[in-house]
Amino acid sequence: MAARRSRDKAASSKSAAIARKSAWPAWPIHGAVERKALLEVLESGKWWNGSKCREFEEKFATFQGAKYGVVANSGSMALLAALLGMGIQAGDEVILPPYTFMASASAVVMANAIPVFADILPDTLCIDPDDVERKITPRTKIIMPVHLAGYVADMDRLSAIAKKYKLMILEDACHSWGSRWKRKGTGALGDCGAFSFQFSKNITSAEGGIVLTDDEKLADAIRARTNCGRTKNSAWYQHDVLGTNWRLTEFQAALLLAQLPRLEKQTLTRQSNAKILDKGLSKIPGIVMLKGDKRMTRRGYHLYCFRIDEAKLGMNRQLFLQLLRAEGVPASEGYALPLYQYGFFKSSRGMTPSLAPFVAQHVDYSRVSCPVCEQVCRDTVWLGQSILLAAPARMRQIVEAVVKVSKPTQWRETQGMGNRVKG
Numbered sequence: 001m002a003a004r005r006s007r008d009k010a011a012s013s014k015s016a017a018i019a020r021k022s023a024w025p026a027w028p029i030h031g032a033v034e035r036k037a038l039l040e041v042l043e044s045g046k047w048w049n050g051s052k053c054r055e056f057e058e059k060f061a062t063f064q065g066a067k068y069g070v071v072a073n074s075g076s077m078a079l080l081a082a083l084l085g086m087g088i089q090a091g092d093e094v095i096l097p098p099y100t101f102m103a104s105a106s107a108v109v110m111a112n113a114i115p116v117f118a119d120i121l122p123d124t125l126c127i128d129p130d131d132v133e134r135k136i137t138p139r140t141k142i143i144m145p146v147h148l149a150g151y152v153a154d155m156d157r158l159s160a161i162a163k164k165y166k167l168m169i170l171e172d173a174c175h176s177w178g179s180r181w182k183r184k185g186t187g188a189l190g191d192c193g194a195f196s197f198q199f200s201k202n203i204t205s206a207e208g209g210i211v212l213t214d215d216e217k218l219a220d221a222i223r224a225r226t227n228c229g230r231t232k233n234s235a236w237y238q239h240d241v242l243g244t245n246w247r248l249t250e251f252q253a254a255l256l257l258a259q260l261p262r263l264e265k266q267t268l269t270r271q272s273n274a275k276i277l278d279k280g281l282s283k284i285p286g287i288v289m290l291k292g293d294k295r296m297t298r299r300g301y302h303l304y305c306f307r308i309d310e311a312k313l314g315m316n317r318q319l320f321l322q323l324l325r326a327e328g329v330p331a332s333e334g335y336a337l338p339l340y341q342y343g344f345f346k347s348s349r350g351m352t353p354s355l356a357p358f359v360a361q362h363v364d365y366s367r368v369s370c371p372v373c374e375q376v377c378r379d380t381v382w383l384g385q386s387i388l389l390a391a392p393a394r395m396r397q398i399v400e401a402v403v404k405v406s407k408p409t410q411w412r413e414t415q416g417m418g419n420r421v422k423g
């Protein structure tokens with residue numbers, strides 16, 4: 001028994017040493033296909049938004065199971081173009097979760113509309129439909145679920161709520177390429193959905209975005225917003241709606257066309273690596289796994305997330321992350337604050353006065369409280385998507401590193417590290 005324990009200990013410290021030494025997969029992954037595609041565009045002289053963009057729109061829409069795609073130069077602008085194309089008006093309210101990137105909310109503010117925050121569910125980190133329903137007012141126009149980390153929000157409930165109150169749904173699908181709800185792809189579940197192809201994303205052209213929809217009229221309206229307000233078949237210098245230049249280039253579309261066939265295999269790798277992490281981490285006291293939702297039939301894994309029970313671990317997240325990073329695992333805390341606690345929403349010089357004319361009063365975000373989100377911001381740990389592309393053995397090293405740093409007192413004391421939970 002003692003011999004086995006010492007053998008296990010030796011193996012574990014060997015793995016941890018390997019984890020410390022070896023590099024994690026570089027991102028983005030590219031090769032001869034991308035080089036050839038870029039050179040082809042270069043030499044063609046057709047650099048502007050054209051046939052490659054149209055080809056990518058069609059292929060990506062098909063990949064997610066939607067009818068139409070409209071590319072944009074970022075996920076942020078895809079969201080804004082979608083909101084405008086959906087007919088949002090000044091002073092309308094959009095209900096969204098506060099556990100997301102700022103772009104989800106800033107698109108709403110830039111459309112002169114009002115972000116209203118609804119709490120999230122602890123098992124998916126996505127918006128809580130009960131809280132959405134509580135937050136509906138006569139001003140509510142759109143629900144914007146965010147399919148965070150590749151999880152999918154409860155689209156059954158959200159669709160039922162949208163139908164009941166005659167609201168539209170814009171999915172922020174900027175983390176969810178390849179994710180599916182009851183076998184249907186994200187971005188094709190609501191009225192429309194926006195994706196990002198920014199550098200850190202699972203398919204990338206450095207910057208870029210797309211809106212997907214099954215509604216041809218909506219696709220045309222959104223395209224007009226991304227193309228200086230030119231509506232379908234309008235003359236070149238005819239601008240019927242407010243729009244600006246949010247176009248993608250052929251270079252970016254060529255990169256995305258080269259990356260798209262890689263996405264499927266990479267998604268499978270991330271999924272099987274995530275299974276190893278699930279199995280290993282779920283056995284560690286103090287590590288809290290997210291249950292997910294069975295109706296999410298496929299997950300694209302932009303991030304691998306788990307939570308920690310600080311009391312059980314006897315340390316706070318800051319120390320946990322510090323110890324984990326010392327073991328060579330590049331984990332991060334992710335969003336440390338709900339959006340409504342950012343200076344922008346708190347500051348009197350922020351958007352609230354600029355929206356005041358539309359709501360006839362100041363929007364006071366200091367009164368917003370989403371307790372689940374606030375807790376998740378304190379105790380969640382993120383591993384980025386490219387880590388999930390490493391060899392399976394490296395997933396086991398991550399598990400071993402978590403086992404090692406979670407061991408109470410003695411080990412940390414021998415390393416000269418405290419274990420107190422800071423208040």
Ligand SMILES: Cc1ncc(COP(=O)(O)O)c(C=O)c1O
Nearest residue numbers: 074075076101103174196197198
């Ligand atoms: C949830 C979410 N929404 C929107 C965006 C905006 O996408 P982009 O960076 O392409 O503008 C991001 C980007 O990280 C995001 O994470």
